[in-house]
Structures are given as C-alpha cells and as structure tokens.
Amino acid sequence: MKHQVTIIDIARQLNISKSTVSRALTGHPRVKEVTRRAVLDLAGELDYQRNMLAINLSSSQSRTIGIIVPEFVTSFFPIVIMGAQEVASESGYTVLICQSNETYEAEVANARVMLANRVDGVLVSLTRETKNFEHLAMFTRKAIPLVLFNRVCYDIDVPKVVVDDYEGAFKATEHLILSGKQRIAHLAGPPSLYISRKRLEGYKDALRKHGFPIIDELIISYDLNVERAKIYVTYLLDLPQPPDALFAINDPTALEALLIIKARGLSIPDEMAVVGFSNDYGSSLVEPGLTTIAQPTREIGRVATQLLLDQINTEASTWKSVTRVLKTELLIRGSSVQGLTR
Amino acid sequence: MKHQVTIIDIARQLNISKSTVSRALTGHPRVKEVTRRAVLDLAGELDYQRNMLAINLSSSQSRTIGIIVPEFVTSFFPIVIMGAQEVASESGYTVLICQSNETYEAEVANARVMLANRVDGVLVSLTRETKNFEHLAMFTRKAIPLVLFNRVCYDIDVPKVVVDDYEGAFKATEHLILSGKQRIAHLAGPPSLYISRKRLEGYKDALRKHGFPIIDELIISYDLNVERAKIYVTYLLDLPQPPDALFAINDPTALEALLIIKARGLSIPDEMAVVGFSNDYGSSLVEPGLTTIAQPTREIGRVATQLLLDQINTEASTWKSVTRVLKTELLIRGSSVQGLTR
DNA sequence: CCATTCTGTGGGAACGCTCCCACAGAATGG
DNA sequence: CCATTCTGTGGGAGCGTTCCCACAGAATGG
Numbered sequence: 241m242k243h244q245v246t247i248i249d250i251a252r253q254l255n256i257s258k259s260t261v262s263r264a265l266t267g268h269p270r271v272k273e274v275t276r277r278a279v280l281d282l283a284g285e286l287d288y289q290r291n292m293l294a295i296n297l298s299s300s301q302s303r304t305i306g307i308i309v310p311e312f313v314t315s316f317f318p319i320v321i322m323g324a325q326e327v328a329s330e331s332g333y334t335v336l337i338c339q340s341n342e343t344y345e346a347e348v349a350n351a352r353v354m355l356a357n358r359v360d361g362v363l364v365s366l367t368r369e370t371k372n373f374e375h376l377a378m379f380t381r382k383a384i385p386l387v388l389f390n391r392v393c394y395d396i397d398v399p400k401v402v403v404d405d406y407e408g409a410f411k412a413t414e415h416l417i418l419s420g421k422q423r424i425a426h427l428a429g430p431p432s433l434y435i436s437r438k439r440l441e442g443y444k445d446a447l448r449k450h451g452f453p454i455i456d457e458l459i460i461s462y463d464l465n466v467e468r469a470k471i472y473v474t475y476l477l478d479l480p481q482p483p484d485a486l487f488a489i490n491d492p493t494a495l496e497a498l499l500i501i502k503a504r505g506l507s508i509p510d511e512m513a514v515v516g517f518s519n520d521y522g523s524s525l526v527e528p529g530l531t532t533i534a535q536p537t538r539e540i541g542r543v544a545t546q547l548l549l550d551q552i553n554t555e556a557s558t559w560k561s562v563t564r565v566l567k568t569e570l571l572i573r574g575s576s577v578q579g580l581t582r
Numbered sequence: 583m584k585h586q587v588t589i590i591d592i593a594r595q596l597n598i599s600k601s602t603v604s605r606a607l608t609g610h611p612r613v614k615e616v617t618r619r620a621v622l623d624l625a626g627e628l629d630y631q632r633n634m635l636a637i638n639l640s641s642s643q644s645r646t647i648g649i650i651v652p653e654f655v656t657s658f659f660p661i662v663i664m665g666a667q668e669v670a671s672e673s674g675y676t677v678l679i680c681q682s683n684e685t686y687e688a689e690v691a692n693a694r695v696m697l698a699n700r701v702d703g704v705l706v707s708l709t710r711e712t713k714n715f716e717h718l719a720m721f722t723r724k725a726i727p728l729v730l731f732n733r734v735c736y737d738i739d740v741p742k743v744v745v746d747d748y749e750g751a752f753k754a755t756e757h758l759i760l761s762g763k764q765r766i767a768h769l770a771g772p773p774s775l776y777i778s779r780k781r782l783e784g785y786k787d788a789l790r791k792h793g794f795p796i797i798d799e800l801i802i803s804y805d806l807n808v809e810r811a812k813i814y815v816t817y818l819l820d821l822p823q824p825p826d827a828l829f830a831i832n833d834p835t836a837l838e839a840l841l842i843i844k845a846r847g848l849s850i851p852d853e854m855a856v857v858g859f860s861n862d863y864g865s866s867l868v869e870p871g872l873t874t875i876a877q878p879t880r881e882i883g884r885v886a887t888q889l890l891l892d893q894i895n896t897e898a899s900t901w902k903s904v905t906r907v908l909k910t911e912l913l914i915r916g917s918s919v920q921g922l923t924r
Numbered sequence: 925c926c927a928t929t930c931t932g933t934g935g936g937a938a939c940g941c942t943c944c945c946a947c948a949g950a951a952t953g954g
Numbered sequence: 955c956c957a958t959t960c961t962g963t964g965g966g967a968g969c970g971t972t973c974c975c976a977c978a979g980a981a982t983g984g
Contacts, residue, residue, distance in 0.1 A: 244642075244700075244724065244970090246969095246970055246971085247970070247971070248970075256933075256934085257933065257934045257935070258934090258935095258970090258971085259933070259934060259935075259936090259972085259973085260932080260933055260934075262970095262971070262972065262973085263932090263933090263972095263973095266972080270930095270931065270932060270933085271931095271932070271933085272931085272932060272933090275932080275933090287720065287723070287724075289694065289697040289698050290698055290970090290971080291639075291698070291700060291969090291970050291971070292698045292699045292700065292971095293635065293638045293639040293644060293699070293700050293969085293970075293971090294639050294939090294969070294970030294971040294972090295970080295971055295972075296635045296939095296971090297633075297635045297636050297639045297938095297939050297940065297941085297969085297970080297971075298938075298939055298970075298971045298972045298973085299939080299971085299972070300586075300635075300939065300940095302635060312660045312661070312663065312664050313657075313660075313661070313664075313863075315655075315657065315863075318654045318655075318660045319654070319655075321654065322654050322655075322681065325681060334678065334680075334695055334699070335679070336676065336678065337677070337679050338676075339664065339667060352631065353676055355631040356631050356632055356633070356634045357634045357635070357676070358586075358633060358634065358635050378629065381629070382586065382629075495867060499867070521655075521657075521863070521864060522863060522864045522867050525837060525841070525864050525867045525868045526867045526868065526869070527868070527869040586940090588939095588940055588941085589940070589941070590940075590941095598963075598964085599963065599964045599965075600940090600941080600964090600965095601942085601943085601963070601964060601965075601966090602962080602963055602964075604940095604941065604942065604943085605942095605943095605962090605963090608942080612960095612961065612962060612963085613961095613962070613963085614961085614962060614963090617962080617963090632940090632941080633939090633940055633941070635939085635940075635941090636939070636940035636941040636942090636969090637940080637941055637942075638941090638969095639939085639940080639941075639968095639969050639970065639971085640940075640941045640942045640943085640968080640969055641941085641942065641943095641969080642969065642970095925984105926983105926984100927982105927983095927984095928981100928982080928983085928984105929980105929981080929982070929983095930979100930980080930981070930982085931978100931979090931980075931981090932977105932978095932979095932980100933976100933977085933978090933979105934975105934976085934977085934978105935974105935975085935976080935977105936973100936974095936975090936976105937972105937973090937974085937975100938971100938972085938973090938974100939969105939970105939971090939972090940969105941968100941969090942967105942968090942969090943966100943967095943968090944965105944966095944967085944968105945964105945965085945966090945967100946963100946964085946965080946966105947962105947963085947964085947965105948961100948962095948963090948964105949960105949961090949962095950959105950960080950961075950962100951958100951959080951960070951961090952957105952958080952959070952960085953956105953957090953958085953959095954955105954956100954957095954958105
C-alpha cells in the first residue's frame with residue numbers, strides 16, 4: 241500500500257502545524273494569505289486528496305445519503321435515483337445505493353449497511369414482501385432521517401413522496417369507461433403494497449361512479465413477478481366472459497399483457513384495450529403505444545431527496561412527516577384509443 | 583445528535599476493556615466463549631452497529647468499490663451495475679455509484695469523489711467526451727486498482743472488460759448482406775470512443791469481405807445524443823440513393839431509427855432493415871422486433887468486478903492488464919428478416 | 925504608553941475502531 | 955518443580971481529520 245499524502249506531510253514540508261494546514265484547506269478565515277497559498281500550492285503539487293474517511297469520523301457524519309430500492313430492472317428506479325443524485329450532489333452529498341431485489345431479507349441487510357456506514361439519511365422504497373418495519377424504525381430511533389417514496393407504508397411516521405395513485409388509477413379506469421369499455425379487468429399488485437391498494441381503490445371508485453359492477457373475477461392481485469403476469473393475462477382472456485379492457489398496476493405488466501394479447505391475434509384496442517401506470521421506457525415503443533399514467537419519476541427522486549436534506553439540516557424534534565403527493569398525467573396512446581400511434 | 587452506541591459503551595457495561603469487545607465482535611479466536619457471548623448479547627440488546635467510518639479509517643481501506651458510468655437512462659449500465667453489485671457484496675464490498683452524465687468534467691469530479699472516499703478500487707466506463715486520462719492515471723499512481731469496461735481506452739494500462747465489438751459489428755453487417763441488402767448505412771458513435779471505431783471497422787470489413795464498396799455518405803458518426811439521431815436518419819432516408827439497411831451503433835439509436843422509418847411508411851425490413859447493438863429492454867417490444875447484437879450485460883459487471891477484486895487482493899506490482907473479451911450473439915428479429923415478430 | 929482586542933499559529937484531545945505489545949495465570953513437559 | 959508455551963485480557967498508539975484552547979506579537983485606542 242502506497243502512503244497517501246496527508247495534511248501532516250504538507251505541514252512538515254512547509255514547517256507549519258497541521259492545524260494551520262487544515263485551516264488553509266477548509267477555508268478558515270484566520271490564515272495569512274501567503275500561508276494559504278503555499279498550502280494550496282503544495283497540496284496541488286502533491287496530489288493531495290482529503291481523506292473523507294477521517295473527516296467523516298471526526299465530524300461524526302458521512303455526508304452520504306443512502307437509497308434502498310427494490311429493483312433496478314425497470315427504468316423507474318434508475319430515473320428516481322438520477323433525480324436524487326442531482327439534488328444530493330448539489331448539496332455536496334454522495335449517494336450510497338442498495339438494491340433489495342424485492343426481498344425482505346436483503347432490505348434488512350441493506351438497512352444495516354446504511355447504519356454501519358453512518359449515512360446521514362435514507363431514502364427507501366419498500367420491497368413487495370416487506371410487512372415488518374422494525375429495520376426502518378431503527379433509523380428513526382437513531383435519529384437518522386428517513387423518507388419513503390413510491391412504495392411507502394403508513395406504519396411508520398416519516399415523510400413520504402408519492403404520486404396520487406388513487407387519482408391516477410381513477411383516471412385510467414374512467415378513460416377506459418369513456419372509451420366505451422364494458423368489462424374492465426384490473427391486474428393489481430400485492431395488497432401488502434400501499435400503492436396496490438390505492439390503485440385498486442381508484443379503479444373500483446371509477447367503476448362505481450359510472451354505475452358499473454365490480455366483478456371479482458376480473459380483479460387479480462399478483463406479486464409483480466412479470467413471468468406470472470403471463471399466466472394471469474391468459475386466464476383473463478380465457479374467461480367465458482373475457483374483459484374488453486385491462487388496467488394494469490404498472491407498465492411492465494401492461495406491456496407483457498399487450499404482447500400476449502397481440503400474440504393471440506386480438507385487436508387492440510377494439511377487442512381489448514390496455515392501460516398501464518408509470519410511462520416506462522418501452523411504453524412508447526410498442527405498437528400500439530401503451531396508454532399509461534405518467535408519473536414525474538425524476539421529480540420523485542428530487543423531492544424525496546430535498547425532504548431528506550431538510551430533515552438532515554434540522555433538529556430531529558422538529559421533523560414532521562409530511563406526505564408530498566405529486567401529480568400524474570393520463571397519456572393516451574393507441575392501446576386504448578383507435579388510430580393513435582406513438 | 584443522539585449518541586451512537588460504541589464498543590466503549592459495551593466495554594464499560596461489561597467491565598472489560600474495549601480491546602476485548604473488539605475481539606469478540608470481530609471473531610478473534612482468543613476470547614473466552616462466555617465473554618464473547620456476553621458481548622454479542624449486549625451488542626444485540628443495545629442495537630450496536632459497528633461504525634464503518636472508524637473501521638475504515640483505522641484499517642485505511644473502505645471496503646468500497648467505486649463505479650463511474652456515463653449514464654443511467656438506457657438499461658445497459660443499470661444492469662452492469664447489478665452484476666457488479668452481486669459480486670461485490672458477495673465479497674463484503676459496498677458500491678459507490680457515480681454518473682458522469684456524459685461530460686468530462688463530471689467524470690473528473692467523480693474520480694475525485696472516489697479518491698476522497700478512499701475506495702479500494704474503481705470501475706469506469708468513459709464518457710463520449712473523455713480524451714484526457716490524467717484523472718484515471720491518478721488512480722494507478724496512487725496504487726488504486728482500476729478496471730475499464732465497455733467504454734474503454736488503450737491510453738492507460740489497466741485491465742479491461744469488453745465485448746468483441748468488431749466481431750459483433752461484423753456479424754450484424756454480414757447478416758444484413760446475407761439478407762440481400764445492397765446499401766447498408768452505419769450510424770456510428772463518436773470516433774473518440776474505442777467501441778465506435780471497432781464497430782465501424784467490423785462494419786467495413788464485412789462489406790469488404792463480400793465485395794461491397796464502402797460508401798462514405800452512408801457512414802455517419804454522431805455524438806450518441808438520441809435527439810440528433812433523428813436528423814441523421816432523416817438525412818439518410820432523403821438521400822438520392824437511400825440505403826436499404828441501417829446498422830446502428832447501439833439499440834437506442836436503432837430504435838429511434840426504426841420509429842422514424844415506420845412513421846415514414848416504409849416497410850421494415852423490405853425497404854429498410856435495421857440492426858442495433860446491445861439488446862436493450864425495448865428492442866423486443868417494438869414492432870417489428872429489433873435485430874441486435876446481444877451482449878452479456880450483467881456478466882460484464884460481474885467479470886469487471888471480479889477482475890477488480892483480484893487486483894485489490896494482490897500486490898500492485900503483480901497487476902497485469904488483461905483484456906477480457908466477452909462474446910456477443912446475433913439476435914435476429916423482424917427488423918431484418920421478414921415474418922419474425924418477437 | 926499601557927491595557928485591550930485582533931490576527932495567525934501551534935498543541936493536543938477527540939472521533940471509534942484495530943492491532944501490537946505486555947502480562948498474569950493456567951497448562952504443559954522434560 | 956521450574957522453565958516454557960498458551961490463553962485471555964488490558965493498555966495504548968495510530969488512522970487523518972477537526973476544533974477548541976492557548977498564546978505570541980501586532981494593531982488599536984483612550
């Protein structure tokens with residue numbers, strides 16, 4: 241291991257104390273200009289890089305925020321992370337990203353990593369399995385700010401950033417109704433997820449508002465494993481009285497459904513319309529384009545991070561658990577309305 | 583700020599020294615079993631989390647590897663990162679991810695972040711702008727292992743992980759030739775990128791092998807900004823003698839081209855065939871499906887990380903800069919062959 | 925002109941851990 | 955039975971910073 245240049249090396253070469261070097265480097269006002277220049281020059285010359293490990297230990301904060309997301313495959317979370325990173329780095333924070341792979345165990349393990357690395361705050365989107373929140377409560381107990389986004393829960397009292405899932409689902413369903421659809425199925429997420437329940441509610445209320453019955457066999461809750469989606473879509477299509485429209489919990493599911501329906505030779509949207517949720521990359525690529533509820537993905541990351549930084553910079557006792565609800569937008573494409581393409 | 587539990591707290595409560603607590607916690611053999619149990623029990627009870635900040639400083643290593651990627655929008659890099667994370671966490675390493683947003687300045691800034699955080703090694707995929715490698719040479723100079731992947735350069739002597747870009751491009755082009763295409767255009771990347779040059783070479787050599795002329799006006803090099811792709815594709819289609827096939831540097835570009843061609847009402851693949859590179863998410867969604875050169879994306883991340891860990895665990899003097907070349911596979915879909923769908 | 929404030933600097937504790945050195949007492953062996 | 959090794963533990967330096975306290979000498983002011 242090669243010796244890394246430290247402030248002591250600089251101090252020695254300049255025949256001054258490490259305190260002075262530290263002050264010069266951190267921009268402390270009480271350093272003579274000529275001294276500061278000498279330090280800065282030598283630091284540049286020696287390729288000095290401040291050791292964050294030491295700084296962090298000394299200051300008992302890491303200037304790092306942690307992000308735990310369930311997956312990385314769909315474009316949603318990477319884009320959220322981009323937004324988060326933008327805001328974080330503007331404030332001089334780095335970002336530690338962990339994936340929980342949709343398993344509770346990994347989420348708990350990731351939480352430990354965050355704790356061990358003494359992150360200054362954490363952003364979490366839950367796995368589909370998470371039903372116990374002890375590992376998250378621990379953050380609060382240790383006075384580490386936590387913000388939930390997208391996959392939130394109301395079992396712990398922290399700020400949350402979500403979109404209006406209820407309203408989005410309502411709009412999606414109503415759009416199908418207004419397009420003349422009569423039997424609208426819903427491929428829902430697991431009930432453990434708050435967003436699943438909200439979207440399901442929006443779906444049901446839209447039906448009710450327009451006097452449609454809620455038909456249980458047309459509502460399927462599944463675990464978001466896209467492989468499974470195939471089975472359920474096939475099941476729906478094989479029903480004695482199949483649906484004429486499908487509202488899916490998210491775009492990957494809707495996309496999968498769309499492909500199956502096409503493969504069956506059914507015409508979209510006439511025989512079967514499809515609406516998704518998220519406006520993932522890919523939704524504009526399929527033919528026909530997928531009608532979907534667009535969410536401000538990057539913005540979710542930005543807002544959540546801002547909320548987190550706000551907490552980091554204030555006394556724990558003043559934290560209040562606001563829920564920021566962002567707007568969604570119905571994006572109509574060919575999968576629900578004849579004659580539209582992209 | 584709430585006081586975090588330290589080994590000293592545990593030591594005090596148990597009336598033993600912090601050395602013993604440290605040993606018990608790290609699994610040192612020379613601790614009486616009953617003492618170890620007492621420590622472990624109390625640690626659990628107090629919610630003790632070891633402070634990596636302190637451990638890292640003390641051991642002068644962070645057990646963290648850094649990854650710098652140019653972007654996060656296409657599915658390629660997130661998947662590479664997934665692979666990297668798998669291997670890293672198996673070995674107890676965490677991963678610090680930075681995005682350079684395709685700008686040289688951000689890449690340099692990210693390199694500094696890595697240095698400041700004393701990462702044990704770095705994985706880098708260059709931006710399209712990077713022409714100076716001083717910031718990377720610094721890693722080598724400080725004996726921090728570096729592995730390049732995907733977007734590599736040969737100006738610095740470090741291990742690299744790539745796919746056989748030349749061969750992939752050759753296969754793609756030859757496939758178009760064998761499909762009966764006569765005027766095959768190539769939408770290439772910036773010449774600053776090694777992969778651009780290799781893929782261009784493969785394209786040219788395939789033409790030469792089959793006795794086709796290399797027509798300069800059919801070869802366009804662009805900056806990978808997908809917005810621009812539109813302009814170039816339009817230009818190609820408006821040529822007095824337009825091409826009857828297009829081989830694009832990557833899938834996002836090919837996808838964009840495909841949509842434009844469709845919008846023009848040209849039949850794919852008959853009037854215009856398209857082949858991409860990467861097999862991104864989305865390539866199987868478009869209609870017709872995009873013929874492409876699939877790369878083992880996740881594997882790239884895994885292999886690169888393994889190479890990095892190998893270096894981390896050996897003396898700097900023994901490092902050798904192997905280049906691991908992974909295999910690509912031609913995935914034929916409807917954009918190049920009539921009658922295929924997915 | 926001497927008390928007071930300011931400026932620039934040095935010294936050293938602290939952050940929480942690891943790891944080397946010491947050492948007491950038990951176990952071992954010729 | 956005493957020298958030697960082993961076992962379990964404590965003490966303390968060191969990792970590279972920051973930051974508080976101290977202090978010398980210069981500047982200020984009544």
